[in-house]
Amino acid sequence: xxxxxxxxxxxxxxxxxxxxxxxxxxxxxxxxxxxxxxxxxxxxxxxxxxxxxxxxxxxxxxxxxxxxxxxxxxxxxxxxxxxxxxxxxxxxxxxxxxxxxxxx
Amino acid sequence: xxxxxxxxxxxxxxxxxxxxxxxxxxxxxxxxxxxxxxxxxxxxxxxxxxxxxxxxxxxxxxxxxxxxxxxxxxxxxxxxxxxxxxxxxxxxxxxxxxxxxxxxxxxxxxxxx
Numbered sequence: 341x342x343x344x345x346x347x348x349x350x351x352x353x354x355x356x357x358x359x360x361x362x363x364x365x366x367x368x369x370x371x372x373x374x375x376x377x378x379x380x381x382x383x384x385x386x387x388x389x390x391x392x393x394x395x396x397x398x399x400x401x402x403x404x405x406x407x408x409x410x411x412x413x414x415x416x417x418x419x420x421x422x423x424x425x426x427x428x429x430x431x432x433x434x435x436x437x438x439x440x441x442x443x444x
Numbered sequence: 445x446x447x448x449x450x451x452x453x454x455x456x457x458x459x460x461x462x463x464x465x466x467x468x469x470x471x472x473x474x475x476x477x478x479x480x481x482x483x484x485x486x487x488x489x490x491x492x493x494x495x496x497x498x499x500x501x502x503x504x505x506x507x508x509x510x511x512x513x514x515x516x517x518x519x520x521x522x523x524x525x526x527x528x529x530x531x532x533x534x535x536x537x538x539x540x541x542x543x544x545x546x547x548x549x550x551x552x553x554x555x556x557x
Contacts, residue, residue: 342505343505350496374551379536389456393509395509395512398506399504402505419533434555438557
């Protein structure tokens with residue numbers, strides 16, 4: 341699969357984990373979107389450096405082309421999936437902790 | 445591996461940790477304090493995203509410039525920096541979420557007591 345396909349699949353997978361698998365429903369919460377907005381702005385800086393210097397190079401055949409602050413659009417989808425999956429698991433473990441099923 | 449340029453990627457990750465450390469210290473995010481929960485969150489994230497990275501490296505979808513990396517390669521030719529990326533960036537994201545919650549206690553995220 342191309343990076344474009346995998347990145348779209350990654351976003352879909354993370355949303356499914358959030359809504360269905362773990363049921364944290366972060367995508368319906370303002371705190372998540374404000375958090376994502378902050379991490380997104382810092383992603384543009386770090387991603388911009390990594391892809392602008394460049395530390396990382398992409399096969400042009402695996403991405404569709406458009407870039408934002410040097411980063412291919414796919415990186416933004418990758419970042420969204422990474423942040424949503426992380427926060428969904430973190431919150432789910434917090435729920436488990438609160439309900440006393442697990443001491444973390 | 446020679447010279448400081450090879451430490452660039454590592455340095456960027458260190459800057460992310462240093463930049464977010466004040467959230468733990470001054471906003472009381474208690475993310476590092478809850479290190480068991482942090483580790484339990486990071487393990488599945490690292491497995492999934494490092495797996496993705498290793499697949500992309502094997503298909504040559506992306507590559508890393510030897511000038512800016514240490515050259516240390518792990519399982520599946522994954523650069524050391526990439527493994528650390530999947531530890532550092534999720535930790536920064538959790539610190540941000542907990543900082544938002546510290547500043548806006550009314551914005552619930554679902555695990556409130």
